[in-house]
Amino acid sequence: MLQKIEAIIKPFKLDEVKEALNAIGIRGMTVSEVKGYGRQKGHKEIYRGAEYNVDFIPKVKLELVVAADQTDQAVEAIMKSANTGKIGDGKIFVMNIEEVIRVRTGEKGADAI
Numbered sequence: 001m002l003q004k005i006e007a008i009i010k011p012f013k014l015d016e017v018k019e020a021l022n023a024i025g026i027r028g029m030t031v032s033e034v035k036g037y038g039r040q041k042g043h044k045e046i047y048r049g050a051e052y053n054v055d056f057i058p059k060v061k062l063e064l065v066v067a068a069d070q071t072d073q074a075v076e077a078i079m080k081s082a083n084t085g086k087i088g089d090g091k092i093f094v095m096n097i098e099e100v101i102r103v104r105t106g107e108k109g110a111d112a113i
Contacts, residue, residue, distance in 0.1 A: 001068040002097040002110065005075060008036065009082040009090040011060045020081035021064070024073050028113065029064040039087065057088060065097055065113050 009017060014031065021029065035056035066074050075092055083089055102112040 002065055002100055002113065003068050003071045004063065004065050004095050004097050005071065005078070006093040006095075007062045007078050007082065007090060008034065008059050008092075009062065009078070010084065010088065011058055013082045013084070014060050014062075016081040017062065017078055020077040021074060024070070024077055026064060026066060026070065026074055026077075029062050032061045032063075034059050034061045038091070059090065065100055067110055067113075 007017070011033070018029070021027075035058055037055060037057055062078070064074065071094060075094065078092055099108060100110075100112040101108050
């Protein structure tokens, strides 16, 4: 069985997370720049004397598909390397994947990741 891990992290933690995943043998991932908010609900900033709310905080979203037996190790690597101990460190989502197909070769399942 395969599982997809989506992690929303602080942008400056990306290299550290990538290195931690590489260290456990996970090489492939998709990275997107995203914006959002959770419990912190943004913050206030002052620009040219005017105060305004910044509702959406810049984050990085990682997406990777791993074999089920690698999931716990991958989640642990992300948690340790993305943690700053401060609010807004992010979230990790894990979901089951029914099928993966490599477009170039037609390989399926674990062979395609």
